[in-house]
Amino acid sequence: MKPPPFSYHDPKTVSEVIGLLSTLENAKLLAGGQSLMPMLNFRFVQPDHIIDLNRVEGLSYIRDTADGMEVGAMTRQRDLEFSALVEKKFPLMHEAIQSIGHRQTRNRGTIGGSLCHLDPSAELVSCAMTLDATVVVTGPKGQRDVAFADFPVAYLTSAVEPDEVLTAIRFTAWPAKHGYAFIEFARRHGDFAIVSAAVLLTVDGAAKITRAAVTLGGMGVAPVRAVELETALIGKAPDEAFLREACESCRGFEALDDVHAPASYRQHLATVMSRRALEKAYARATGKA
């Protein structure tokens, strides 16, 4: 249970990071360390070089923008948790963060690390997917934007190339009076969710849904948007019977089959979690919660 030998680098600037990534073989970026360090301790990963991002300047910030916010990749989950801006403009994220691990891990864990590690149940990955975030990736050829829908490539694998580093994430806020909910099913508080659901909704004057985003976490190799369910909600003022019926479509997603739960159980949970999250979000959108 000790990390294997590696060379350690602690660059001070993003360009130094890119320089190291371009020249070093088998290098791994160390952000908050709440996933990489256990993997090193277990020797699941055996990098020759660790490039520590913790002393890189200018990567930790939460910036208010005209249409939302931009967050630096090394911003700690703790900083998002206690940010008044996040709570006001992105209540979904504020709610989701309460379920990320524990205070001790949120003090270290970063948003960029969480997105790049891309755990299927990761709360911030689900938030980014629901909010259609844009990921800013920096490499030897400069910066490029990646739409979050294109960000997950495979299990625990993002669209960030080996010579690139995620530097910022841009989020567009929903209208001030939107409904939101993040709920997850886990055996204990702070455990990895078996299935989670994130929901954003807007309604019109007649309480009919005008826009919906629903993401299921913990199901497949990465969180997925429940597009069929989102479409079915438009124009509806859903009651419980309607939601029970509509959320059945979530049973159709492919699901992981592992020691925590069989696939059929996750598929069942997907129908339950999506309905409960929609009920909560709709109550909030219509001012009933």
Place this chain on the structure above:
Amino acid sequence: MGQTRKIALTVNGKRYEEEVEVRVTLADFIRHQLGLTGTHLGCEHGVCGACTILMDGLSARSCLMLAVQADGHEILTVEGIAPSPDKLHPLQQAFHENHGLQCGFCTPGMLTTLIEFLRDNPDPTEQEVRIAISGNLCRCTGYQNIVISALDAAKRLQAEAEQKA
């Protein structure tokens, strides 16, 4: 021995300058190199919480950090909690009087976690305490007396603060 680095840090108010292998975790550095064995290692992958320390006042799992990352920072371990060798901190006193520990293995992590929590949330509910220690595993107590101790400590700390004011 692999690559090493010289680091300077403060642990429990004392300044250390040490040469450390870069792959050594902060937990192992604190225990083996500084000889402060109050910080316990249960799982070594961030699940049990026994190795919790405070870095610059914020709790962190010392098994999930490299010692080199603590260079220039201030660390508090369980050894640094008590105000003097013959006087317990109110939180420790509360654990002592409420039977808040049995084997004591999880206690260093419980104490460091609760130091931060009670500082940020001086008047918590029982549910808030349970969530605060959800990242600290105890296999003896069933948590009941730990929760009672934490709530009792909150009262003691508040009384102490009022006395000072």
